Amino acid sequence: MPQLRVAVVGAGIAGLAFAAALRRARIDCHVYEQAERLTEVGAGVQVAPNASRLLHRLSLRERLSASAVAPQAIEMRRWDDGGLLQRVPLGGLCDRRFGAPYYTLHRADLHSGLLSLVPPDRVHLGARLVAVSQGADEARLHLADGTTVAADLVVGADGIHSVAREQIVTDEPRFSGQTIYRGLVPAEQVPFLLDEPRVRLWLGPDRHVVCYPVSAGRQVSFGATVSASDWREESWVARGEVAELAAAYEGWHPDVVRLIGAARRVSRWALHDRDSADRLSSGRVAVIGDAAHPMLPFQAQGANQAIEDAVVLALCLAEAGPGGLDAALHRYEQIRLPRTTRIQRQSRSNAETFHLADGDAQRRRDVSARTTSGLDQHEWLFGYDAERATTTSRSA
Numbered sequence: 001m002p003q004l005r006v007a008v009v010g011a012g013i014a015g016l017a018f019a020a021a022l023r024r025a026r027i028d029c030h031v032y033e034q035a036e037r038l039t040e041v042g043a044g045v046q047v048a049p050n051a052s053r054l055l056h057r058l059s060l061r062e063r064l065s066a067s068a069v070a071p072q073a074i075e076m077r078r079w080d081d082g083g084l085l086q087r088v089p090l091g092g093l094c095d096r097r098f099g100a101p102y103y104t105l106h107r108a109d110l111h112s113g114l115l116s117l118v119p120p121d122r123v124h125l126g127a128r129l130v131a132v133s134q135g136a137d138e139a140r141l142h143l144a145d146g147t148t149v150a151a152d153l154v155v156g157a158d159g160i161h162s163v164a165r166e167q168i169v170t171d172e173p174r175f176s177g178q179t180i181y182r183g184l185v186p187a188e189q190v191p192f193l194l195d196e197p198r199v200r201l202w203l204g205p206d207r208h209v210v211c212y213p214v215s216a217g218r219q220v221s222f223g224a225t226v227s228a229s230d231w232r233e234e235s236w237v238a239r240g241e242v243a244e245l246a247a248a249y250e251g252w253h254p255d256v257v258r259l260i261g262a263a264r265r266v267s268r269w270a271l272h273d274r275d276s277a278d279r280l281s282s283g284r285v286a287v288i289g290d291a292a293h294p295m296l297p298f299q300a301q302g303a304n305q306a307i308e309d310a311v312v313l314a315l316c317l318a319e320a321g322p323g324g325l326d327a328a329l330h331r332y333e334q335i336r337l338p339r340t341t342r343i344q345r346q347s348r349s350n351a352e353t354f355h356l357a358d359g360d361a362q363r364r365r366d367v368s369a370r371t372t373s374g375l376d377q378h379e380w381l382f383g384y385d386a387e388r389a390t391t392t393s394r395s396a
């Protein structure tokens with residue numbers, strides 16, 4: 001039987017997770033990545049049970065448990081006095097309820113784990129996509145060096161500024177008006193955060209901070225959001241000013257001030273998303289991850305959703321076989337769109353509720369946060385099994 005020729009654009013979390021899931025399904029693919037080298041960039045990433053179960057099944061359980069931390073809870077606190085607003089228990093409780101752990105880890109550990117599942121000769125570096133064309137029989141990647149690559153299917157995993165997406169939707173990224181400073185500090189410099197591994201958030205007017213341990217507990221990763229209309233860069237390596245950041249959080253809870261004070265280097269990142277698309281494929285081109293549904297990071301689900309996309313699309317392709325491309329892409333879209341649209345919207349809405357000024361609306365938010373502590377409210381998100389959802393869609 002002829003093999004499906006699959007060309008993936010982008011070797012980020014989405015592209016590598018997809019290549020790994022395809023490989024497990026015995027479908028070959030080639031990944032084209034613009035970077036000349038895959039370096040260790042970024043800071044922390046939270047991986048919830050909805051994605052950790054998929055990573056475990058891709059054989060990354062051992063690697064993840066060696067490099068990740070399993071926090072005992074997510075805690076939200078007030079910006080000034082640190083009063084507890086909400087505690088979501090994680091640890092063993094989460095693992096037992098959802099059958100998979102909640103992890104916090106360095107993005108590079110997740111990335112290198114996924115990369116280890118893809119044969120090196122299938123990842124082409126220094127290959128920047130400039131355009132995609134497609135006809136009835138095949139699609140083509142047009143790379144910046146003038147070469148073209150023919151494939152039966154092009155999967156764009158090329159992030160928020162996706163070139164592949166242009167085949168499917170005409171839209172632009174939307175600047176949220178917020179930027180985030182990100183940094184890593186050695187754990188021994190913030191002993192006051194180490195009593196119990198936790199994801200900690202402090203919410204205040206116009207800004208919030210999140211931090212959690214990564215690298216098997218050796219470092220603490222943090223992200224501090226501020227409103228800013230003058231900063232439009234998006235890069236894992238753009239340098240921010242530590243002094244500017246410290247000034248933005250003056251007067252906050254002493255734990256926040258000491259955490260920021262311990263940072264020697266921060267990166268600064270303008271936060272963009274896009275409106276939800278009503279399709280994820282057109283002809284022989286499909287998109288996954290941020291290319292499909294870029295979202296604000298306020299629900300910590302962008303990478304999780306990229307992993308879900310990757311596994312679902314690979315399963316749909318494997319089950320449909322080389323002759324069933326249209327049906328497979330249609331099924332992928334049907335399974336993924338309702339869920340990713342909901343999470344994109346929720347992430348936008350968190351951008352509002354996290355940053356309320358002190359007053360009536362903030363007090364209502366805090367009452368509601370206290371009454372929704374626990375894991376029940378996360379059932380739809382963490383309890384979801386993307387592989388089971390795909391199998392169920394087949395029987396339906």
Ligand SMILES: Cc1cc2nc3c(=O)[nH]c(=O)nc-3n(C[C@H](O)[C@H](O)[C@H](O)COP(=O)(O)OP(=O)(O)OC[C@H]3O[C@@H](n4cnc5c(N)ncnc54)[C@H](O)[C@@H]3O)c2cc1C
Nearest residue numbers: 010012013014034046129158159289290300301302303304
């Ligand atoms: C501050 C912040 C915190 C976050 N925290 C979390 C979190 O805790 N949990 C979570 O799940 N998500 C989180 N996210 C979101 C998560 O980082 C993204 O959703 C995820 O990285 C998307 O992966 P991706 O592979 O789709 O895209 P990317 O990571 O953007 O990867 C795209 C890849 O494609 C390559 N590429 C781009 N254009 C081209 C081209 N033209 N040709 C060839 N290659 C190309 C790029 O070089 C890159 O390697 C966060 C995001 C931010 C900004």
